[in-house]
Amino acid sequence: MTDAIEAQESLEGVLKDEIIRMYQEVADNPSGEFHFFHGREAAEQFGYDEEWLSRAPSGAVDSFAGVGNPHERSELQPGETVLDLGSGAGLDAIISSWRVGSTGKVVGVDLNPSMCLKAQAHAAETGSVMECHEGRMEEIPVPDESVDVVISNGVINLSFRKRKVVEELFRVLKPGGRISITDIVCAKQLSQSIVNDPKLWAS
């Protein structure tokens, strides 16, 4: 293995820990102040339906840390299978489960196993069923051509290997499937000092 690959893998490991720490903190301490808007305030800012936010468990709403509203263009239909990549505390997965109905299916994937448990508990509170798998977005633990729609909210930007993530999205989608994602993009190349700082990258 080359030094460059070893360095990349080492940095990815540290980044994984920092991402888990940061978003766990949002879930554990939703009244805390973060550099990004979160919770109901953020969801309202992005046009989430008030009815959704009132109906969803407060734990899922308060821990919301998205950067937009992937439901706005997802056009989910009853009976569809949805993958929520980076499902966090479960708000987007729960909303998706309402939209695809009892004949549909929602699968979450999250780096943090405790967030998976939290999301599933939140879904159960609303009478919804949600599968959630611990896993990395660069190796999505979902079979080939098994989902109709992938949604994701503010997650892909956290990966060092975005091409691999996009290839994985393509792999898991059925032919004719689609994605609806909201995320952060950057017009300029980030300096190496930012890239090499997991705390800044996770931010």
Add this chain to the structure above:
Amino acid sequence: MFRLLEESGFTRVRSAVVPGFRFRQASTQNSAEAFGVKAVMMTAAKADDA
């Protein structure tokens, strides 16, 4: 991201800026603007014959 989606085989790739996205702290928002950081909505499809 837009280019990556197209290069990976996605079709009908569309993007739009998320209106209203900003960071809580002015200093973070200023740094983000300096780097051209923004939130975007992206949609794309996998062709029926892919």
